[in-house]
Amino acid sequence: MARVVILGAGISGHTAALHLQRRLKTKADIVVVSPNSNWNWIPSNIWVGVGKMTKDQVTFPLAPIYKRKHIGFRQAKAVAIHPEGDADTAQGFVDIVYTDPTRLGEEEQLPYDFLIVATGPKLNFAATPGLGPDGNSWSVCTAGHAEQSAAALETIIEALKTGERKTLVIGVGHGTCTCEGAAFEYTFNVEHELRERGVRELADVVYLSNEYDLGDLGVGGMTFAQNGFETSSKMWTESLFRERGVRAILRAHVEKVDPGVIHYEVLDGSKHTLDFDFAMLLPPFRGVDMKAYANDGADITDDLFAPNGFLRVDADYETKTYDQWAPEDWPKTYQCPRYANVFGVGIAFAPPHAISEPRKSPNGTVISPAPPRTGMPSGVMGRTVAISIAERINHGDQAPLRTASMAAMGAACIASAGTGLRKGSAAAITMYPIIPDRKRFPDSGRDLTQTSGEIGLSGHWTKLLLHYLFIYKAKARFGWFMIPE
Numbered sequence: 508m509a510r511v512v513i514l515g516a517g518i519s520g521h522t523a524a525l526h527l528q529r530r531l532k533t534k535a536d537i538v539v540v541s542p543n544s545n546w547n548w549i550p551s552n553i554w555v556g557v558g559k560m561t562k563d564q565v566t567f568p569l570a571p572i573y574k575r576k577h578i579g580f581r582q583a584k585a586v587a588i589h590p591e592g593d594a595d596t597a598q599g600f601v602d603i604v605y606t607d608p609t610r611l612g613e614e615e616q617l618p619y620d621f622l623i624v625a626t627g628p629k630l631n632f633a634a635t636p637g638l639g640p641d642g643n644s645w646s647v648c649t650a651g652h653a654e655q656s657a658a659a660l661e662t663i664i665e666a667l668k669t670g671e672r673k674t675l676v677i678g679v680g681h682g683t684c685t686c687e688g689a690a691f692e693y694t695f696n697v698e699h700e701l702r703e704r705g706v707r708e709l710a711d712v713v714y715l716s717n718e719y720d721l722g723d724l725g726v727g728g729m730t731f732a733q734n735g736f737e738t739s740s741k742m743w744t745e746s747l748f749r750e751r752g753v754r755a756i757l758r759a760h761v762e763k764v765d766p767g768v769i770h771y772e773v774l775d776g777s778k779h780t781l782d783f784d785f786a787m788l789l790p791p792f793r794g795v796d797m798k799a800y801a802n803d804g805a806d807i808t809d810d811l812f813a814p815n816g817f818l819r820v821d822a823d824y825e826t827k828t829y830d831q832w833a834p835e836d837w838p839k840t841y842q843c844p845r846y847a848n849v850f851g852v853g854i855a856f857a858p859p860h861a862i863s864e865p866r867k868s869p870n871g872t873v874i875s876p877a878p879p880r881t882g883m884p885s886g887v888m889g890r891t892v893a894i895s896i897a898e899r900i901n902h903g904d905q906a907p908l909r910t911a912s913m914a915a916m917g918a919a920c921i922a923s924a925g926t927g928l929r930k931g932s933a934a935a936i937t938m939y940p941i942i943p944d945r946k947r948f949p950d951s952g953r954d955l956t957q958t959s960g961e962i963g964l965s966g967h968w969t970k971l972l973l974h975y976l977f978i979y980k981a982k983a984r985f986g987w988f989m990i991p992e
């Protein structure tokens with residue numbers, strides 16, 4: 508029986524596992540490897556970070572789902588891939604180390620016929636001295652981090668209630684960060700919470716980002732068609748910042764975070780400091796630490812993985828200038844060029860380049876967002892690769908691979924701007940395609956009829972609905988597969 512090993516049980520890996528099981532039933536042995544025992548609906552960590560949800564509301568244990576679905580599960584982390592096997596076997600295998608408390612530290616070699624790398628990002632706090640919960644700032648990247656942020660925010664709110672003034676800084680903690688949308692969401696949820704608690708006037712809320720303009724969001728900004736007019740995501744976002752009294756510091760690379768002081772450089776090369784009482788700064792991402800070896804034991808990590816640690820797939824990685832970037836550079840099948848049975852999906856695949864225009868300060872510091880790979884495309888990639896593998900198992904190695912390029916895919920993203928069934932709001936953004944295509948859409952690179960932005964209460968309801976729907980789907984409850992990624 509063919510074995511499919513999936514590394515990672517996040518949005519892309521878990522989606523792939525469920526679709527593979529649905530298509531192959533008992534025809535394949537599907538095994539998921541993930542160091543965490545829980546699944547986390549990461550988008551709702553924002554609400555945990557302001558105390559509106561608990562960790563338990565955004566996570567659930569994976570083992571019972573996999574048991575019910577007859578999917579193997581190893582609570583372990585993958586540390587190395589041997590795509591050619593070794594001196595004893597020609598079959599590819601993965602070295603894993605158990606994180607399961609009952610088998611902690613135990614090692615195992617897991618053979619595979621097909622491998623899906625869906626390990627998401629390594630949260631690279633180490634790139635900026637003092638960044639992160641082990642340093643001097645907070646994070647909402649995991650449910651645990653978000654709980655810590657909520658507790659720290661509560662302390663600030665208590666101090667504000669006594670009449671003290673406080674500065675809250677929210678944003679990204681390095682010039683090469685991605686996920687600006689999450690920082691944006693957390694900013695407006697904190698701002699909303701401060702208003703709800705009657706302490707907004709005493710708080711200076713600052714958004715600190717590597718974006719060139721507000722509304723860039725790592726996708727080079729967008730042009731929206733709204734009520735027959737065209738508007739830019741820049742203008743749209745600026746008006747929200749003005750309305751809510753949030754100060755923005757843009758084009759910034761955080762150099763280090765000392766207790767209460769952020770040191771940062773901006774694109775013109777000048778250096779500044781910013782005092783803070785509370786800071787939530789997202790880390791830059793890189794691939795998780797995995798090695799790769801050929802059958803003779805030679806280290807082939809650099810062949811399999813790009814320098815940023817992400818898996819090389821069927822993208823065009825040739826170095827090009829911004830003007831030369833093309834939609835065709837982006838991967839379609841997510842197949843590893845050297846090993847046809849290895850695939851990389853979600854954040855784990857190496858993008859060919861950024862989407863936002865790359866920029867450097869006169870000091871040579873890169874200050875521009877890395878390309879986001881949000882939940883919807885990550886889920887679509889997971890499903891697409893699952894179908895490709897199922898078809899190869901059913902019909903042989905010549906079965907054509909399915910495609911799902913981000914250059915031919917739309918995305919919908921709802922950025923919460925505050926909770927509450929009557930007082931909540933959210934910015935609902937749709938775009939098509941994710942990767943701008945200036946040949947097809949010469950004006951803005953995207954189809955105006957399918958690129959839109961809307962802010963309001965209904966966005967909040969939709970975001971809340973999606974929270975419950977996606978957790979229902981991830982629990983593989985009745986009819987889960989009818990809920991789109």
Ligand SMILES: Cc1cc2nc3c(=O)[nH]c(=O)nc-3n(C[C@H](O)[C@H](O)[C@H](O)COP(=O)(O)OP(=O)(O)OC[C@H]3O[C@@H](n4cnc5c(N)ncnc54)[C@H](O)[C@@H]3O)c2cc1C
Pocket residue numbers: 514515516517518519520540541542543549550551552553583584585586625626627628647648686689795796852853854855880881882883885920921922
């Ligand atoms: C705070 C925040 C808010 C967000 N909000 C939104 C939103 O509103 N909408 C949206 O579309 N996107 C949002 N995103 C982005 C979204 O979370 C990601 O696009 C999505 O999680 C990517 O899926 P993934 O499967 O690639 O990675 P992940 O979901 O991160 O999953 C990676 C998996 O790999 C596992 N893993 C790690 N190392 C190893 C290893 N060595 N071996 C095996 N397994 C390993 C992890 O434990 C995890 O199970 C947000 C992100 C953040 C941080």
